[in-house]
Amino acid sequence: MKFHITTFGCQMNVHDSQWLTAALESRGWEESGEDDAQVYILNTCSVREKPEQKVYSELGRVAAHLKRDENVFAAVGGCVAQQVGEGFFDRFPFVRLVFGSDGIAGAPNALERIARGTDDRVALLDFTAGFAEREQPEKLSALVPDTRQAFVNIMQGCDNFCAYCIVPYTRGRQKSRHPDVILDECRRLAENGVREITLLGQNVNSFGLDKGGAGVTFAGLLRSVAAIDGVDRLRFTTSHPKDIAPEVIAAFGELPNLCPSLHLPMQAGSDRVLKAMRRRYDTTRYLSIVDGLRAARPDISLTTDLIVGFPGETEEDFRQTLAMVERVGFESSFSFKYSDRPGVAAVNMEPKVDPLEASDRLLRLQALQNNITRKCLKELMGVNTDALIEGLSRKQDGPASSWKGRDPAGRIVNVPMEQDAGLEGMIVPVTIVEAKKHSLNGERTGEPW
Ligand code: SAH
Ligand code: SF4
Numbered sequence: 001m002k003f004h005i006t007t008f009g010c011q012m013n014v015h016d017s018q019w020l021t022a023a024l025e026s027r028g029w030e031e032s033g034e035d036d037a038q039v040y041i042l043n044t045c046s047v048r049e050k051p052e053q054k055v056y057s058e059l060g061r062v063a064a065h066l067k068r069d070e071n072v073f074a075a076v077g078g079c080v081a082q083q084v085g086e087g088f089f090d091r092f093p094f095v096r097l098v099f100g101s102d103g104i105a106g107a108p109n110a111l112e113r114i115a116r117g118t119d120d121r122v123a124l125l126d127f128t129a130g131f132a133e134r135e136q137p138e139k140l141s142a143l144v145p146d147t148r149q150a151f152v153n154i155m156q157g158c159d160n161f162c163a164y165c166i167v168p169y170t171r172g173r174q175k176s177r178h179p180d181v182i183l184d185e186c187r188r189l190a191e192n193g194v195r196e197i198t199l200l201g202q203n204v205n206s207f208g209l210d211k212g213g214a215g216v217t218f219a220g221l222l223r224s225v226a227a228i229d230g231v232d233r234l235r236f237t238t239s240h241p242k243d244i245a246p247e248v249i250a251a252f253g254e255l256p257n258l259c260p261s262l263h264l265p266m267q268a269g270s271d272r273v274l275k276a277m278r279r280r281y282d283t284t285r286y287l288s289i290v291d292g293l294r295a296a297r298p299d300i301s302l303t304t305d306l307i308v309g310f311p312g313e314t315e316e317d318f319r320q321t322l323a324m325v326e327r328v329g330f331e332s333s334f335s336f337k338y339s340d341r342p343g344v345a346a347v348n349m350e351p352k353v354d355p356l357e358a359s360d361r362l363l364r365l366q367a368l369q370n371n372i373t374r375k376c377l378k379e380l381m382g383v384n385t386d387a388l389i390e391g392l393s394r395k396q397d398g399p400a401s402s403w404k405g406r407d408p409a410g411r412i413v414n415v416p417m418e419q420d421a422g423l424e425g426m427i428v429p430v431t432i433v434e435a436k437k438h439s440l441n442g443e444r445t446g447e448p449w
C-alpha cells in the first residue's frame, strides 16, 4: 500500500506523523507522492480558525484524486478530527478513518483493516485514562532522519484551559508518560544515530504532576536524558511560565548539552489581559523567570508566542505588550490574531476587538519584532559556535555548496563547504561572519564530526 501524509500544526503533530509513517513502513507500506497514494492521510490542527479551514479546502482539493479509484481513501487525524469526529464521514464520503490524539495509537491497524476490506469505516476518538503508549516501530527511518534530530513525547494533553485555547478539548487531560519508557525510547534513538532530542508536550514543566506521574519531575527527567550517551543536543517544548521550576532554570547553567534557547509563550504584556486569558502569571513573574534564565545561561535565546486582539484588549494593553517584547528582547516570536474557537471561555468574552484594529496591532508588533531580531542577530558577528547540518541551503551562491545548519540556540546558519553531499547530521565548527534578516552566515573553522 502506498500512503501520503500531509501535516498541519505543532511539533507534536509533526512527530505523530513521523510515528505513523514509521508504523506503516514497518508493515511494509510505502510513503509516496500524492498522485500515487492509495491512502491519503491528513494530520490536522485546530488551534485557530485558519488551520481548521485549511483542512476542508485540502480535502476538497484531494477529492479529485480520490475519485479516480474507489479503493483510494482518506484518513483524518489530529485535533480537527478529535473536534469534528464522525462529522467527516457525512461531509466527505471518501474519508474512512478519523483518529484523535489518543486514538492515533490504533490508526496503523485500523488503516490495515480498511485497506484489506475488513472494515469499512473506523472512528478512533476515545480519550484513554493514561498516556496511550504506541507500538515501537521496527523500521525507524521516519523517526531518525538524516539530520539525526528526533522528537520524543513525554506527555499528552493539557489541564490549563487558557481562555482562548482549544487544545485541552482536542488533546484531552494531561497525561504524563512513564519516565522509564521515555528514557528507553531516548536510548534507542541515540543508539540508532540520533544526536539531537527534543522532548515534547503541551506543558512540559508540569510533567509528572498528573495521575500518570511516577515521582520524577521535569528537571529530573531532563537530567536523565542529558546523561544518555550520544545526546549532543537536548531541547524541549512547550514551557508554560507558571510551572517552570527553579531546578529547570538552573539546568540551563548545569547541563552542557541542554541547548541555550527557550520558547516561553508570554501571550500578552498586560496583567489585565493575562488575567482574562487565565494564564496564572503576571509580567513581574515573567520577568523574574527571564532574569533567572539569563543569570543561569547568559547567552540563552528567548522566543515566545503572542496573541493580539484578545477580547477586551485596549490600545493601552497592547502597548504594554510592545513594551514587554522590547524589555525581554525576544529573539523571535510567533504572533497571532485572536481567533474564536468553539467551546473555549473567551468566545463569551466582550468586547471583541475590531478585526482591522487587530490586524494593525499584529503588523506593529511584527515590525518591532523584526527590529529586535535583526539587532540580536547582529550581535552574533564574530562568535565561534557550531552548526548541526540539516541539508543544502535553499539559495546556492558562490563556487562551494552552501549548507544549512542550526547553532545550539536553533538559529539558522548557512555555511559554504566544498562537499556537495553527505554532510547532513554532522556538526561543523563555525565563526559567524554575516547576519541576515532571519538567519546567519558562518565560515567553517574546523572538521565536521
Ligand atoms: N501549549 C502551548 C501552546 C500551544 S498553542 C503553550 O501553552 O504555550 C500555540 C500558540 O497558539 C499559543 O501559544 C497561542 O499563542 C496561540 N493560540 C492558541 N489559541 C489561540 C487562539 N484561539 N487564537 C489565537 N492564537 C491562539
Ligand atoms: Fe492551550 Fe494554555 Fe494548554 Fe497551552 S497551556 S495548550 S495555551 S490551554
Ligand code: F3S
Binding pocket: 008, 009, 010, 011, 012, 013, 044, 045, 046, 047, 078, 079, 167, 170, 171
Ligand atoms: Fe494544533 Fe493540536 Fe498542536 S490544535 S497546535 S495540532 S495540539
